[in-house]
Amino acid sequence: MSFSCFIKLLVAAIVVSVVGSYAIQLVGLDSIHPSSLFASGLTLGTIFGGLLVALYPNKEGASSQESGTRNIYVGNLPFNIGKEEISNLFAPFGKVVDIRLVKDRRSRRFKGYAFVEMETAQALAAINHLNDTDYAGRTLRVNEAKKRDEE
Incomplete structure (x- = not known):
């Protein structure tokens, strides 16, 4: 995995975990422990980040044959x-x-x-x-x- 793919996955994981934290507070499910919420967010973020990397590949990482x-x-x-x-x-x-x-x-x-x-x-x-x-x-x-x- 390239460094840029890793960064995309990490950013997506953190964004999903932070958004999830605020969403839980808005819904009123404050009984969920923050560390559980963060771990769940990291898991979901990794899944969404993987989809992001698959759908939008890094143009710099393209092989020379693809770039002409x-x-x-x-x-x-x-x-x-x-x-x-x-x-x-x-x-x-x-x-x-x-x-x-x-x-x-x-x-x-x-x-x-x-x-x-x-x-x-x-x-x-x-x-x-x-x-x-x-x-x-x-x-x-x-x-x-x-x-x-x-x-």
Whole structure:
């Protein structure tokens, strides 16, 4: 579950429990213990929050395939390349949405490959034109990135 889904569930649970508390006082059922009322409200709020999350999914959490973008693997890059150079490399094919340079966890040095996100049609054109081309004396490997569970 994403953090935003958790927040939606938590807010819905608290709102339902607070509204329930006031509703019980208006109806005149003050004999219900406040902690029982709050627990019931949290349960109902979690149910309503789950429905809220299911009916109104977070647009940020949508997969790149749903949003019309593709993730491109770019390998065999020079070790001194930066995001700006990669952006310039892909710019002729369209707008670059995101660039993620992969670095070694220990040394924090660039590993020689990156992921570039572009609109689907533009990404396919970039893959077709840039794969197996020479860049700074290195033959680039450019293809659609595999999802982590496919590796």
